[in-house]
Amino acid sequence: MTNSTEKETTPSSLSSVAAAAASKKKQSTGAQGVGLEARGIHAWFGDKLVLEDISLDFWSGTVTALIGPSGCGKSTFIRTLNRMHEFIPGAAMAGEVLLNGRDVYESGTDVTKIRLKVGMVFQKPNPFPSMTIADNVLAGLKLAQLKVPNKDDLLEECLLRAGLWSEVKDRLSAYGGSLSGGQQQRLCIARSLAVRPEILLMDEPCSALDPGSTLRIEETISELSSSMTIIIVTHNMQQAARVSDYTGFFLSDGGPGQLVEVGATSDIFSRPKDIRTENYVTGRFG
Amino acid sequence: MTIAPNRSTSLPARRELSNKPRLSDRVFRGVATGGGLSSLVILGLIFIFLANQGYQVLKSEGFGFITGSNWLVVQDNAGITDLAASEFGIAAMLVGTLLCATIAVIIAIPISVLCALYLTFYAPQVIKRIMVALIDLMAAFPSILFGMWGFFVLMPHAEYWARLLHKYFGWLPFFKMDVDIFERSPFVAGVVLATMIIPIITSISREIFSQTPLDRIQAAYALGSTRWAMIKAVVIPYGRSGVVGGAMLGLGRAMGETVAVYTVLNLVYQINWQVLIGAGGNMASMILLKFGEAGPTEIQALMAAGLALFILTLIVNSIANIIVSKTGSKGR
Amino acid sequence: MTAKIPEVKAKVKPTKPWAPTTRERAVDIGAILLAILGTFIAVGLSELKGKLAYAGVFLLLIISINFIQNYLRSGIAAAKDSIASTFAVAGVLVTLLPIVSILYAIFERGKTGLKFNLFTSDMKLNGPNDPLNQGGLLHALVGSGIMVTIALLISLPIGILTAIYLTEIKGLLTRPIKFLVQSMSGVPSIVAGLFILSAIVFPITKTPSGLMGGFALAILMIPTIARTSEEVLLLIPEDLREAGVALGGTQWRTISQIVVPAAKSGLITAVILGVARVAGETAPLVLVSGGGDAVNLNPAAGPMGSFPFYIWKSFTFGTPESIARAWAGIFILLLLIFALFITARLLGGDRNKK
Numbered sequence: 015m016t017n018s019t020e021k022e023t024t025p026s027s028l029s030s031v032a033a034a035a036a037s038k039k040k041q042s043t044g045a046q047g048v049g050l051e052a053r054g055i056h057a058w059f060g061d062k063l064v065l066e067d068i069s070l071d072f073w074s075g076t077v078t079a080l081i082g083p084s085g086c087g088k089s090t091f092i093r094t095l096n097r098m099h100e101f102i103p104g105a106a107m108a109g110e111v112l113l114n115g116r117d118v119y120e121s122g123t124d125v126t127k128i129r130l131k132v133g134m135v136f137q138k139p140n141p142f143p144s145m146t147i148a149d150n151v152l153a154g155l156k157l158a159q160l161k162v163p164n165k166d167d168l169l170e171e172c173l174l175r176a177g178l179w180s181e182v183k184d185r186l187s188a189y190g191g192s193l194s195g196g197q198q199q200r201l202c203i204a205r206s207l208a209v210r211p212e213i214l215l216m217d218e219p220c221s222a223l224d225p226g227s228t229l230r231i232e233e234t235i236s237e238l239s240s241s242m243t244i245i246i247v248t249h250n251m252q253q254a255a256r257v258s259d260y261t262g263f264f265l266s267d268g269g270p271g272q273l274v275e276v277g278a279t280s281d282i283f284s285r286p287k288d289i290r291t292e293n294y295v296t297g298r299f300g
Numbered sequence: 301m302t303i304a305p306n307r308s309t310s311l312p313a314r315r316e317l318s319n320k321p322r323l324s325d326r327v328f329r330g331v332a333t334g335g336g337l338s339s340l341v342i343l344g345l346i347f348i349f350l351a352n353q354g355y356q357v358l359k360s361e362g363f364g365f366i367t368g369s370n371w372l373v374v375q376d377n378a379g380i381t382d383l384a385a386s387e388f389g390i391a392a393m394l395v396g397t398l399l400c401a402t403i404a405v406i407i408a409i410p411i412s413v414l415c416a417l418y419l420t421f422y423a424p425q426v427i428k429r430i431m432v433a434l435i436d437l438m439a440a441f442p443s444i445l446f447g448m449w450g451f452f453v454l455m456p457h458a459e460y461w462a463r464l465l466h467k468y469f470g471w472l473p474f475f476k477m478d479v480d481i482f483e484r485s486p487f488v489a490g491v492v493l494a495t496m497i498i499p500i501i502t503s504i505s506r507e508i509f510s511q512t513p514l515d516r517i518q519a520a521y522a523l524g525s526t527r528w529a530m531i532k533a534v535v536i537p538y539g540r541s542g543v544v545g546g547a548m549l550g551l552g553r554a555m556g557e558t559v560a561v562y563t564v565l566n567l568v569y570q571i572n573w574q575v576l577i578g579a580g581g582n583m584a585s586m587i588l589l590k591f592g593e594a595g596p597t598e599i600q601a602l603m604a605a606g607l608a609l610f611i612l613t614l615i616v617n618s619i620a621n622i623i624v625s626k627t628g629s630k631g632r
Numbered sequence: 633m634t635a636k637i638p639e640v641k642a643k644v645k646p647t648k649p650w651a652p653t654t655r656e657r658a659v660d661i662g663a664i665l666l667a668i669l670g671t672f673i674a675v676g677l678s679e680l681k682g683k684l685a686y687a688g689v690f691l692l693l694i695i696s697i698n699f700i701q702n703y704l705r706s707g708i709a710a711a712k713d714s715i716a717s718t719f720a721v722a723g724v725l726v727t728l729l730p731i732v733s734i735l736y737a738i739f740e741r742g743k744t745g746l747k748f749n750l751f752t753s754d755m756k757l758n759g760p761n762d763p764l765n766q767g768g769l770l771h772a773l774v775g776s777g778i779m780v781t782i783a784l785l786i787s788l789p790i791g792i793l794t795a796i797y798l799t800e801i802k803g804l805l806t807r808p809i810k811f812l813v814q815s816m817s818g819v820p821s822i823v824a825g826l827f828i829l830s831a832i833v834f835p836i837t838k839t840p841s842g843l844m845g846g847f848a849l850a851i852l853m854i855p856t857i858a859r860t861s862e863e864v865l866l867l868i869p870e871d872l873r874e875a876g877v878a879l880g881g882t883q884w885r886t887i888s889q890i891v892v893p894a895a896k897s898g899l900i901t902a903v904i905l906g907v908a909r910v911a912g913e914t915a916p917l918v919l920v921s922g923g924g925d926a927v928n929l930n931p932a933a934g935p936m937g938s939f940p941f942y943i944w945k946s947f948t949f950g951t952p953e954s955i956a957r958a959w960a961g962i963f964i965l966l967l968l969i970f971a972l973f974i975t976a977r978l979l980g981g982d983r984n985k986k
Contacts, residue, residue: 452741
């Protein structure tokens with residue numbers, strides 16, 4: 015790990031734990047090194063510090079789950095990763111997010127290019143209601159003015175990867191709002207895939223869905239994880255255990271949210287190092 | 301414990317959840333309902349009284365009241381108005397009303413929408429607050445102020461703009477001019493009315509735009525959209541009909557405006573579709589103009605014209621309000 | 633649980649890396665300067681002339697410069713975005729232009745007519761053409777005050793009762809009445825004047841008076857007060873009402889002693905906005921108030937002057953003195969409206985803070 019030596023005294027050294035754990039896992043998944051690094055991320059809303067000194071590495075081709083009780087800053091954290099944090103009035107941050115070695119907050123960076131590489135799926139399914147299913151999937155191309163040789167192929171590919179193709183292939187010109195909640199969420203995943211992101215952030219993607227739809231989304235995540243980096247925020251510990259390779263546990267003791275522990279998912283759930291993690295994953299609080 | 305399988309036979313009788321208000325509450329509800337009904341009563345009374353006053357003229361003129369373009373008062377030797385010989389047709393006023401209001405709306409919509417977009421999605425908080433206060437204040441400017449400003453300050457500029465329009469777009473039929481007089485035309489009145497309705501359309505558009513669901517905005521940004529691409533993909537589809545409604549409210553206001561049009565427009569009773577010719581007049585200003593020297597019968601005709609204006613603005617405003625309130629409540 | 637909090641945390645300062653940097657600002661300002669320079673060169677060299685030409689050429693240049701710059705830096709989407717931003721700013725400037733121009737015109741043209749005698753005398757003995765140090769608008773001030781008060785006395789109870797019906801009673805008619813109130817606010821002011829003429833002046837009183845003016849203004853004021861009050865009452869939290877009823881209060885007592893007092897400052901705002909809305913209404917007063925030149929304290933008889941009528945009469949008279957009177961009149965009228973607005977804002981701000 016590049017940054018583990020200089021920050022030995024801070025909890026960010028936890029990331030070296032993750033790195034160590036990850037390097038073990040690395041051989042087994044055949045992943046290609048670090049895709050995204052968060053270094054010393056702090057976040058503020060107005061004067062209130064909500065996130066303190068988070069450092070985390072996300073390995074290419076893995077799924078990282080971020081768990082923790084409500085209000086511990088998980089969502090804020092992943093929103094700093096694709097620069098959605100700055101839309102909230104009064105927001106501020108400190109630290110670096112390195113995407114392929116370059117800081118996404120570097121001045122002169124084109125933020126729209128960052129968001130093309132780091133896609134996001136939100137808590138509530140939010141297809142564009144004024145667009146058809148096909149237009150929704152391809153919306154990113156239109157919004158970012160990208161050119162692709164064959165839109166139909168891309169459309170089919172994205173819907174297939176999102177596990178929605180068989181359900182909607184006969185009604186691609188229906189409006190996005192006509193789908194069920196779970197289908198809408200998979201449509202949103204397909205929409206994110208169309209701009210070919212390297213990393214996909216998912217902010218509690220299943221919290222508004224029924225168990226059946228949740229299962230479908232989880233299958234989709236597993237299929238996608240072979241080809242991209244996925245970071246998923248979830249309240250649901252079983253979900254984290256089912257879909258992720260690594261798990262990070264966030265906690266706020268009334269103050270700013272902190273990263274308590276991170277490691278291979280199996281370790282976090284079976285052999286947590288921190289007593290607070292153990293309490294949380296065994297359901298003693300939170 | 302078992303559940304007795306008898307639901308088909310003995311569904312319990314529903315208990316009446318009686319919530320009979322006390323006497324004081326019933327009185328209170330009655331009074332408040334009375335107050336609530338006042339708008340219905342007033343609108344109804346306006347219709348009844350104007351119709352009552354205008355009835356004879358309407359009966360005598362028939363359909364010609366709408367289609368006729370002459371306003372001719374014929375008096376016999378004793379100075380009594382001869383209703384049968386007189387002609388009262390409001391077509392010229394109707395055309396003037398539509399022309400001025402349409403010019404105003406065409407000018408005002410792009411400016412207002414851009415302004416509302418800026419205030420909602422671009423402006424820093426401080427500028428936003430100042431601008432919103434200024435626009436609210438502008439909406440409360442009395443119409444006579446717009447009229448005087450239009451007459452003394454705007455008219456020289458507007459005359460110059462009219463010349464340019466004629467110079468470059470004179471080949472369009474409604475910009476045609478045969479004489480070199482560009483003063484006091486429907487174009488000038490339209491510009492003044494546009495400044496009057498810009499605050500109305502801006503604040504309604506701003507309200508609608510700010511209701512755009514945040515999750516859709518974020519979804520667009522998360523897909524690497526620029527601000528403008530986001531507005532085009534999310535805000536415009538969501539707010540389009542609301543803006544149309546706001547524009548219609550502005551149209552209603554422009555159609556009913558009296559003093560501002562009276563001040564800047566050369567009031568001539570003729571059908572004039574030419575935007576740049578200095579002649580015309582909308583219904584409200586014509587009513588005010590004719591009222592000064594009108595005899596009893598002509599006043600009745602003016603009341604009938606007022607009734608027509610009332611119905612016209614009521615229809616436009618009703619449609620506008622339906623559109624605006626629908627945009628506010630529905631998801632799309 | 634606190635063992636692991638690091639001691640170095642205070643060192644990190646919040647930053648906003650997304651805020652425009654000095655360099656980006658410099659580029660923006662440079663683009664504007666370049667466009668200004670280009671505008672002067674283009675207008676100077678071509679046969680274009682006039683302010684419109686300057687504005688048009690400048691707009692075109694700034695759009696092209698921003699477009700090219702953004703296109704080279706970030707591609708076509710950013711370039712299109714820059715066009716939209718430029719247009720949005722232009723829209724605001726075009727909106728600001730008449731506001732500034734109007735305020736400037738009032739100040740510039742109104743100040744010559746501002747004499748102290750405006751507030752002490754009426755126009756009983758003076759024509760609009762007399763020197764500005766004679767005559768005044770006392771009658772207009774008094775008349776407008778009386779008529780607006782009459783309008784307020786009528787429309788305040790009706791407006792607030794309507795609002796209470798819409799928010800508290802929620803009967804079958806709520807939706808249609810809401811709709812009618814909205815429609816009523818679109819009634820042209822001259823129609824209100826015609827209505828009072830046809831309903832009261834012609835059949836009953838036969839002569840115009842201040843009372844009639846007040847009636848006409850009331851019709852225009854009711855929807856404003858009703859709609860603003862409705863918004864205010866909707867802001868009162870529902871649990872306040874439930875608490876009142878749960879304590880055994882009748883609905884009448886709950887509303888009159890809990891809800892309405894809680895909304896008091898908001899309701900005052902509604903009244904102020906209603907007054908500001910009608911204070912400058914001209915057309916109905918020209919029709920029904922008679923528009924006298926002397927102070928008349930009796931609304932029931934005799935013509936009564938008013939601000940809008942005074943301005944209207946002075947303006948239509950058309951001599952330099954009378955027009956100066958009109959501008960001075962509108963200056964004072966706008967100051968009054970301005971004061972009402974600021975009061976309403978202060979009260980409204982107060983309400984929002986609570």
